Amino acid sequence: MLRDIIAKREKALPVSTIGALLKIAEENKKVVSLGPGEPDFNAPKHIIAAAKKALDKGxxxxxxxxxxxxxxxxxxxxxxxxxxxxxxxxxxxxxxxxxxxxxxxxxxxxxxxxxxxxxxxxxxxxxxxxxxxxxxxxxxxxxxxxxxxxxxxxxxxxxxxxxxxxxxxxxxxxxxxxxxxxxxxxxxxxxxxxxxxxxxxxxxxxxxxxxxxxxxxxxxxxxxxxxxxxxxxxxxxxxxxxxxxxxxxxxxxxxxxxxxxxxxxxxxxxxxxxxxxxxxxxGSQEPVRKMAREYDRRRKYIYRRVNEIEGFECVKPEGAFYLFPRFTFRMKSLGFASWLLKHAKVAVMPGTEFGKFGEGYIRFSYATRYDRIVKAMDLVERAVKRIKK
Ligand SMILES: Cc1ncc(COP(=O)(O)O)c(C=O)c1O
The missing domain is CATH 3.40.640.10 (Type I PLP-dependent aspartate aminotransferase-like (Major domain))
Known part of the structure:
Protein backbone atom coordinates (compact mmCIF):
# COMPACT_ATOMS: atom_id res chain seq x y z
CA MET A 1 0.00 0.00 0.00
CA LEU A 2 1.44 3.37 -0.99
CA ARG A 3 1.40 5.81 1.87
CA ASP A 4 0.83 9.54 1.44
CA ILE A 5 0.93 9.19 -2.31
CA ILE A 6 -1.32 12.15 -3.04
CA ALA A 7 0.62 15.39 -3.41
CA LYS A 8 -0.05 18.42 -1.20
CA ARG A 9 -0.70 20.34 -4.41
CA GLU A 10 -3.68 18.12 -5.18
CA LYS A 11 -4.90 18.11 -1.61
CA ALA A 12 -5.00 21.90 -1.67
CA LEU A 13 -7.42 21.92 -4.61
CA PRO A 14 -10.96 22.83 -3.54
CA VAL A 15 -13.53 20.07 -3.27
CA SER A 16 -16.37 21.13 -5.47
CA THR A 17 -19.46 21.12 -3.27
CA ILE A 18 -21.67 21.28 -6.27
CA GLY A 19 -20.37 17.96 -7.59
CA ALA A 20 -22.42 16.09 -4.99
CA LEU A 21 -25.52 18.24 -5.61
CA LEU A 22 -25.38 17.72 -9.35
CA LYS A 23 -24.91 13.99 -8.94
CA ILE A 24 -28.12 13.87 -6.92
CA ALA A 25 -29.82 15.98 -9.58
CA GLU A 26 -28.72 13.61 -12.32
CA GLU A 27 -29.77 10.47 -10.45
CA ASN A 28 -33.17 11.80 -9.41
CA LYS A 29 -35.29 12.15 -12.53
CA LYS A 30 -37.79 14.36 -10.68
CA VAL A 31 -35.18 17.09 -10.30
CA VAL A 32 -35.11 19.92 -12.84
CA SER A 33 -31.52 21.00 -13.23
CA LEU A 34 -30.56 24.62 -13.82
CA GLY A 35 -27.07 23.76 -12.60
CA PRO A 36 -24.68 22.99 -15.43
CA GLY A 37 -22.91 25.59 -17.49
CA GLU A 38 -23.06 23.82 -20.81
CA PRO A 39 -25.37 24.24 -23.79
CA ASP A 40 -28.36 21.91 -23.87
CA PHE A 41 -28.12 22.02 -27.69
CA ASN A 42 -26.13 19.49 -29.65
CA ALA A 43 -23.50 20.82 -32.02
CA PRO A 44 -24.99 21.99 -35.35
CA LYS A 45 -25.45 19.29 -37.99
CA HIS A 46 -22.83 20.54 -40.47
CA ILE A 47 -20.19 20.43 -37.72
CA ILE A 48 -21.09 16.84 -36.79
CA ALA A 49 -21.03 15.91 -40.49
CA ALA A 50 -17.53 17.38 -40.84
CA ALA A 51 -16.34 15.40 -37.81
CA LYS A 52 -17.82 12.16 -39.19
CA LYS A 53 -16.22 12.74 -42.56
CA ALA A 54 -12.89 13.46 -40.91
CA LEU A 55 -13.06 10.15 -39.07
CA ASP A 56 -13.77 8.27 -42.29
CA LYS A 57 -10.88 10.05 -43.94
CA GLY A 58 -8.51 8.87 -41.21
CA GLY A 283 -19.63 27.42 -42.20
CA SER A 284 -22.93 29.23 -41.72
CA GLN A 285 -23.20 31.21 -38.48
CA GLU A 286 -27.00 31.02 -38.54
CA PRO A 287 -27.11 28.10 -36.02
CA VAL A 288 -25.12 30.28 -33.59
CA ARG A 289 -27.57 33.16 -34.01
CA LYS A 290 -30.49 30.78 -33.62
CA MET A 291 -29.16 29.37 -30.35
CA ALA A 292 -28.44 32.90 -29.09
CA ARG A 293 -32.04 33.96 -29.91
CA GLU A 294 -33.37 31.01 -27.93
CA TYR A 295 -31.11 31.80 -24.95
CA ASP A 296 -32.35 35.37 -25.11
CA ARG A 297 -35.98 34.21 -25.00
CA ARG A 298 -35.19 32.12 -21.92
CA ARG A 299 -33.20 34.97 -20.36
CA LYS A 300 -36.17 37.35 -20.55
CA TYR A 301 -38.49 34.75 -19.13
CA ILE A 302 -36.33 33.60 -16.22
CA TYR A 303 -35.39 37.18 -15.32
CA ARG A 304 -39.06 38.18 -15.13
CA ARG A 305 -40.10 35.11 -13.16
CA VAL A 306 -37.26 35.29 -10.62
CA ASN A 307 -37.87 38.98 -9.98
CA GLU A 308 -41.56 38.29 -9.39
CA ILE A 309 -40.77 35.80 -6.63
CA GLU A 310 -40.58 37.45 -3.23
CA GLY A 311 -37.15 36.92 -1.73
CA PHE A 312 -35.12 37.33 -4.93
CA GLU A 313 -33.49 40.44 -6.40
CA CYS A 314 -31.66 40.34 -9.64
CA VAL A 315 -29.58 42.43 -12.05
CA LYS A 316 -30.66 41.81 -15.65
CA PRO A 317 -27.88 39.78 -17.26
CA GLU A 318 -26.78 40.81 -20.74
CA GLY A 319 -24.65 37.85 -21.74
CA ALA A 320 -23.68 34.16 -21.26
CA PHE A 321 -26.56 31.94 -20.07
CA TYR A 322 -26.74 32.65 -16.36
CA LEU A 323 -28.87 34.59 -13.93
CA PHE A 324 -27.26 35.45 -10.59
CA PRO A 325 -29.96 36.56 -8.16
CA ARG A 326 -29.46 37.61 -4.55
CA PHE A 327 -31.85 36.00 -2.10
CA THR A 328 -33.12 37.36 1.20
CA PHE A 329 -34.00 34.07 2.90
CA ARG A 330 -32.04 33.45 6.08
CA MET A 331 -29.72 30.78 4.69
CA LYS A 332 -26.22 30.57 3.27
CA SER A 333 -25.79 29.97 -0.46
CA LEU A 334 -24.88 26.33 -0.14
CA GLY A 335 -27.66 25.72 2.38
CA PHE A 336 -30.19 27.42 0.11
CA ALA A 337 -29.05 25.45 -2.96
CA SER A 338 -29.41 22.22 -0.95
CA TRP A 339 -32.79 23.38 0.35
CA LEU A 340 -34.02 24.06 -3.20
CA LEU A 341 -32.85 20.66 -4.32
CA LYS A 342 -34.68 18.96 -1.47
CA HIS A 343 -37.87 21.03 -1.33
CA ALA A 344 -38.32 22.39 -4.86
CA LYS A 345 -36.52 19.57 -6.70
CA VAL A 346 -34.57 22.19 -8.61
CA ALA A 347 -30.77 22.09 -8.88
CA VAL A 348 -28.87 25.39 -8.92
CA MET A 349 -25.28 26.41 -8.15
CA PRO A 350 -24.55 28.14 -4.83
CA GLY A 351 -22.91 31.54 -5.40
CA THR A 352 -20.00 30.62 -3.14
CA GLU A 353 -18.90 28.04 -5.66
CA PHE A 354 -17.54 31.08 -7.56
CA GLY A 355 -15.81 32.76 -4.63
CA LYS A 356 -16.61 34.15 -1.20
CA PHE A 357 -18.29 37.26 -2.62
CA GLY A 358 -20.87 34.92 -4.15
CA GLU A 359 -22.34 34.40 -0.67
CA GLY A 360 -26.02 35.33 -0.62
CA TYR A 361 -26.47 34.48 -4.31
CA ILE A 362 -27.33 31.45 -6.40
CA ARG A 363 -26.75 30.83 -10.09
CA PHE A 364 -29.50 29.66 -12.41
CA SER A 365 -28.30 28.40 -15.78
CA TYR A 366 -30.78 28.82 -18.60
CA ALA A 367 -28.92 26.46 -20.90
CA THR A 368 -31.93 24.22 -20.37
CA ARG A 369 -35.07 23.73 -22.47
CA TYR A 370 -37.67 26.49 -22.16
CA ASP A 371 -40.42 24.23 -20.78
CA ARG A 372 -38.02 22.88 -18.14
CA ILE A 373 -37.24 26.44 -17.07
CA VAL A 374 -40.98 27.21 -16.79
CA LYS A 375 -41.40 24.12 -14.63
CA ALA A 376 -38.37 25.00 -12.48
CA MET A 377 -39.70 28.51 -11.86
CA ASP A 378 -43.12 27.14 -10.84
CA LEU A 379 -41.43 24.71 -8.45
CA VAL A 380 -39.14 27.36 -6.93
CA GLU A 381 -42.00 29.83 -6.52
CA ARG A 382 -44.19 27.27 -4.79
CA ALA A 383 -41.41 26.02 -2.50
CA VAL A 384 -40.03 29.36 -1.30
CA LYS A 385 -43.52 30.51 -0.28
CA ARG A 386 -43.18 27.96 2.51
CA ILE A 387 -40.05 29.60 3.97
CA LYS A 388 -40.85 31.44 7.18
CA LYS A 389 -39.54 35.00 7.24
C1 LIG B 1 -15.82 31.63 -18.16
C2 LIG B 1 -15.45 30.28 -18.67
N1 LIG B 1 -14.24 30.11 -19.22
C3 LIG B 1 -13.85 28.93 -19.69
C4 LIG B 1 -14.67 27.81 -19.62
C5 LIG B 1 -14.15 26.51 -20.11
O1 LIG B 1 -14.46 26.29 -21.42
P1 LIG B 1 -13.79 25.20 -22.33
O2 LIG B 1 -14.82 24.16 -22.55
O3 LIG B 1 -13.40 25.92 -23.57
O4 LIG B 1 -12.59 24.64 -21.63
C6 LIG B 1 -15.93 27.94 -19.03
C7 LIG B 1 -16.82 26.77 -18.91
O5 LIG B 1 -17.83 26.76 -18.25
C8 LIG B 1 -16.34 29.20 -18.56
O6 LIG B 1 -17.53 29.38 -17.97
Missing part, protein backbone atom coordinates in the same frame (compact mmCIF):
# COMPACT_ATOMS: atom_id res chain seq x y z
CA UNK A 59 -7.96 12.06 -39.23
CA UNK A 60 -6.96 9.94 -36.27
CA UNK A 61 -3.40 11.23 -35.93
CA UNK A 62 -1.65 13.95 -33.95
CA UNK A 63 -1.71 17.44 -35.40
CA UNK A 64 1.10 20.01 -35.18
CA UNK A 65 1.23 21.13 -31.51
CA UNK A 66 0.39 24.74 -32.37
CA UNK A 67 -2.72 23.60 -34.28
CA UNK A 68 -3.69 22.65 -37.83
CA UNK A 69 -2.85 25.26 -40.43
CA UNK A 70 -6.39 25.42 -41.84
CA UNK A 71 -7.79 26.06 -38.37
CA UNK A 72 -5.25 28.76 -37.59
CA UNK A 73 -6.06 30.47 -40.89
CA UNK A 74 -9.78 30.33 -40.10
CA UNK A 75 -9.08 31.69 -36.60
CA UNK A 76 -7.04 34.61 -37.99
CA UNK A 77 -9.90 35.57 -40.34
CA UNK A 78 -12.45 35.29 -37.53
CA UNK A 79 -10.36 37.34 -35.10
CA UNK A 80 -10.08 40.14 -37.65
CA UNK A 81 -13.75 40.06 -38.66
CA UNK A 82 -15.42 39.54 -35.28
CA UNK A 83 -12.94 40.68 -32.65
CA UNK A 84 -11.04 43.42 -34.53
CA UNK A 85 -7.82 41.70 -33.57
CA UNK A 86 -4.96 41.45 -36.08
CA UNK A 87 -3.06 38.21 -35.65
CA UNK A 88 -0.40 36.27 -37.53
CA UNK A 89 0.10 32.49 -37.27
CA UNK A 90 2.76 33.07 -34.58
CA UNK A 91 0.15 34.74 -32.38
CA UNK A 92 -2.15 31.70 -32.23
CA UNK A 93 -2.16 28.45 -30.29
CA UNK A 94 -4.99 25.94 -30.66
CA UNK A 95 -5.80 24.54 -27.21
CA UNK A 96 -7.73 21.68 -25.69
CA UNK A 97 -10.62 23.94 -24.70
CA UNK A 98 -10.05 27.35 -23.19
CA UNK A 99 -9.45 25.61 -19.86
CA UNK A 100 -6.06 24.57 -21.21
CA UNK A 101 -5.57 28.11 -22.51
CA UNK A 102 -5.99 29.44 -18.95
CA UNK A 103 -3.58 26.85 -17.54
CA UNK A 104 -0.89 27.41 -20.19
CA UNK A 105 -1.03 31.20 -20.02
CA UNK A 106 -0.58 31.13 -16.26
CA UNK A 107 1.98 28.31 -16.36
CA UNK A 108 4.16 30.27 -18.76
CA UNK A 109 3.93 33.69 -17.13
CA UNK A 110 3.71 33.16 -13.36
CA UNK A 111 6.66 32.61 -11.08
CA UNK A 112 6.24 31.38 -7.51
CA UNK A 113 4.35 33.78 -5.28
CA UNK A 114 3.36 36.16 -8.06
CA UNK A 115 -0.12 37.59 -7.92
CA UNK A 116 -3.05 37.39 -10.32
CA UNK A 117 -6.07 39.67 -9.96
CA UNK A 118 -9.20 37.65 -10.67
CA UNK A 119 -12.96 38.23 -10.39
CA UNK A 120 -14.85 37.08 -7.29
CA UNK A 121 -17.43 35.72 -8.01
CA UNK A 122 -15.79 34.31 -11.12
CA UNK A 123 -15.36 31.14 -13.15
CA UNK A 124 -14.35 28.44 -10.69
CA UNK A 125 -11.14 27.29 -12.44
CA UNK A 126 -9.25 30.58 -12.12
CA UNK A 127 -8.27 30.51 -8.45
CA UNK A 128 -7.25 26.82 -8.18
CA UNK A 129 -5.22 27.11 -11.38
CA UNK A 130 -3.25 30.04 -9.97
CA UNK A 131 -2.79 28.16 -6.69
CA UNK A 132 -1.66 24.90 -8.26
CA UNK A 133 1.08 26.88 -10.02
CA UNK A 134 2.22 28.38 -6.69
CA UNK A 135 0.88 31.79 -7.70
CA UNK A 136 -1.07 34.11 -5.44
CA UNK A 137 -4.73 34.62 -6.35
CA UNK A 138 -5.92 38.14 -5.57
CA UNK A 139 -9.74 38.00 -5.68
CA UNK A 140 -11.30 41.30 -6.69
CA UNK A 141 -14.87 41.64 -5.41
CA UNK A 142 -17.25 42.10 -8.32
CA UNK A 143 -20.28 43.69 -6.72
CA UNK A 144 -23.96 43.95 -7.54
CA UNK A 145 -23.89 47.68 -6.73
CA UNK A 146 -21.45 48.09 -9.67
CA UNK A 147 -23.71 45.96 -11.88
CA UNK A 148 -21.04 43.25 -11.45
CA UNK A 149 -18.54 45.23 -13.55
CA UNK A 150 -14.87 45.02 -12.50
CA UNK A 151 -13.77 47.98 -10.39
CA UNK A 152 -10.34 49.42 -11.08
CA UNK A 153 -10.47 51.28 -7.76
CA UNK A 154 -10.74 47.90 -6.00
CA UNK A 155 -7.83 46.58 -8.07
CA UNK A 156 -5.75 49.57 -7.07
CA UNK A 157 -6.43 48.79 -3.40
CA UNK A 158 -5.62 45.10 -3.72
CA UNK A 159 -2.68 44.92 -6.09
CA UNK A 160 0.65 43.97 -4.61
CA UNK A 161 2.96 46.24 -6.64
CA UNK A 162 5.95 44.57 -8.31
CA UNK A 163 4.62 41.13 -7.38
CA UNK A 164 1.46 41.07 -9.52
CA UNK A 165 1.73 39.69 -13.02
CA UNK A 166 -1.73 39.47 -14.53
CA UNK A 167 -5.44 40.26 -14.46
CA UNK A 168 -8.02 37.70 -15.48
CA UNK A 169 -10.95 39.32 -17.23
CA UNK A 170 -14.06 37.43 -18.25
CA UNK A 171 -16.64 39.09 -20.45
CA UNK A 172 -19.42 38.04 -20.87
CA UNK A 173 -19.05 36.73 -17.34
CA UNK A 174 -19.78 33.48 -15.65
CA UNK A 175 -21.62 33.44 -13.19
CA UNK A 176 -23.10 36.95 -13.36
CA UNK A 177 -23.97 37.29 -17.07
CA UNK A 178 -22.28 40.71 -17.14
CA UNK A 179 -21.01 42.20 -20.39
CA UNK A 180 -18.23 44.69 -19.74
CA UNK A 181 -18.73 48.21 -21.01
CA UNK A 182 -16.09 49.85 -23.19
CA UNK A 183 -15.37 52.48 -20.56
CA UNK A 184 -14.62 49.81 -17.95
CA UNK A 185 -12.39 47.94 -20.41
CA UNK A 186 -10.49 51.16 -21.13
CA UNK A 187 -9.97 51.78 -17.42
CA UNK A 188 -8.68 48.23 -16.96
CA UNK A 189 -6.41 48.67 -19.99
CA UNK A 190 -4.88 51.87 -18.53
CA UNK A 191 -4.41 50.16 -15.18
CA UNK A 192 -2.72 47.16 -16.82
CA UNK A 193 -0.33 49.36 -18.82
CA UNK A 194 0.47 51.46 -15.73
CA UNK A 195 1.30 48.35 -13.71
CA UNK A 196 2.82 46.29 -16.55
CA UNK A 197 0.23 43.54 -16.21
CA UNK A 198 -0.81 40.89 -18.70
CA UNK A 199 -4.57 40.78 -19.25
CA UNK A 200 -5.90 37.27 -19.70
CA UNK A 201 -9.18 37.87 -21.48
CA UNK A 202 -11.50 34.87 -21.28
CA UNK A 203 -14.12 35.38 -23.98
CA UNK A 204 -15.72 31.93 -23.95
CA UNK A 205 -19.23 33.48 -24.15
CA UNK A 206 -18.42 36.14 -26.77
CA UNK A 207 -21.36 35.26 -29.04
CA UNK A 208 -23.94 35.10 -26.27
CA UNK A 209 -24.80 38.78 -25.81
CA UNK A 210 -28.33 40.15 -25.83
CA UNK A 211 -30.34 43.32 -26.33
CA UNK A 212 -28.20 46.42 -26.81
CA UNK A 213 -25.10 44.87 -25.24
CA UNK A 214 -22.04 44.42 -27.46
CA UNK A 215 -19.06 42.20 -26.86
CA UNK A 216 -15.77 44.08 -27.08
CA UNK A 217 -12.46 42.22 -27.08
CA UNK A 218 -9.85 43.77 -24.82
CA UNK A 219 -7.25 42.87 -27.46
CA UNK A 220 -8.93 45.21 -29.95
CA UNK A 221 -8.34 48.34 -27.84
CA UNK A 222 -5.70 50.71 -29.14
CA UNK A 223 -2.15 49.74 -28.20
CA UNK A 224 -3.16 46.68 -26.17
CA UNK A 225 -1.80 43.95 -28.45
CA UNK A 226 1.33 43.46 -26.31
CA UNK A 227 -0.68 43.23 -23.09
CA UNK A 228 -3.50 40.80 -23.86
CA UNK A 229 -3.85 37.05 -24.16
CA UNK A 230 -7.31 36.41 -25.59
CA UNK A 231 -8.84 33.00 -24.91
CA UNK A 232 -11.64 31.64 -27.05
CA UNK A 233 -13.63 28.45 -27.01
CA UNK A 234 -15.89 26.45 -29.31
CA UNK A 235 -17.74 25.00 -26.30
CA UNK A 236 -20.45 27.64 -25.84
CA UNK A 237 -20.66 29.41 -29.23
CA UNK A 238 -21.02 26.22 -31.25
CA UNK A 239 -22.31 23.92 -28.47
CA UNK A 240 -19.17 21.79 -28.76
CA UNK A 241 -17.94 21.32 -25.15
CA UNK A 242 -17.17 17.63 -25.62
CA UNK A 243 -14.92 18.35 -28.58
CA UNK A 244 -12.47 20.09 -26.24
CA UNK A 245 -11.16 22.76 -28.54
CA UNK A 246 -10.37 26.45 -28.21
CA UNK A 247 -7.58 28.90 -29.03
CA UNK A 248 -5.35 31.51 -27.50
CA UNK A 249 -4.30 34.68 -29.33
CA UNK A 250 -1.57 36.92 -27.95
CA UNK A 251 2.01 38.18 -28.00
CA UNK A 252 4.31 35.90 -29.98
CA UNK A 253 6.80 35.28 -27.16
CA UNK A 254 4.07 34.09 -24.78
CA UNK A 255 2.43 31.94 -27.48
CA UNK A 256 5.84 30.38 -28.21
CA UNK A 257 6.31 29.54 -24.52
CA UNK A 258 2.77 28.15 -24.29
CA UNK A 259 3.31 25.99 -27.37
CA UNK A 260 6.38 24.49 -25.72
CA UNK A 261 4.45 23.74 -22.52
CA UNK A 262 1.47 22.45 -24.53
CA UNK A 263 3.70 19.68 -25.95
CA UNK A 264 4.10 18.39 -22.39
CA UNK A 265 0.48 18.82 -21.31
CA UNK A 266 -1.76 17.58 -24.14
CA UNK A 267 0.65 17.60 -27.13
CA UNK A 268 -2.07 18.90 -29.41
CA UNK A 269 -5.80 19.58 -29.31
CA UNK A 270 -7.79 16.61 -30.67
CA UNK A 271 -7.29 16.52 -34.46
CA UNK A 272 -10.86 15.48 -35.15
CA UNK A 273 -12.11 18.40 -33.09
CA UNK A 274 -9.86 20.79 -34.98
CA UNK A 275 -11.36 19.65 -38.29
CA UNK A 276 -14.84 20.17 -36.80
CA UNK A 277 -13.74 23.60 -35.57
CA UNK A 278 -12.76 24.63 -39.12
CA UNK A 279 -16.27 23.68 -40.27
CA UNK A 280 -17.68 25.72 -37.38
CA UNK A 281 -15.74 28.88 -38.24
CA UNK A 282 -16.03 28.65 -42.04
Missing amino acids: FTHYSPPEGRRDLKEAVIRKLKRDNKIDAKPGNILVTTGSTEGILLTLMCTLDDGEGVLLPDPGFLAYKPTVEVLNGLPIPVPVLEKDNFQYSVDKMRELIIPERTKAIILNTPSNPTGTVFKKKVLEEIADFAVENKLLIISDEAYEKLVYGDARHISMGSLNGMEDYVMTLHSFSKTYAMPGFRVGYAAGPENIIRAMTKAHIFTTLCAPTLSQVAAVAALN
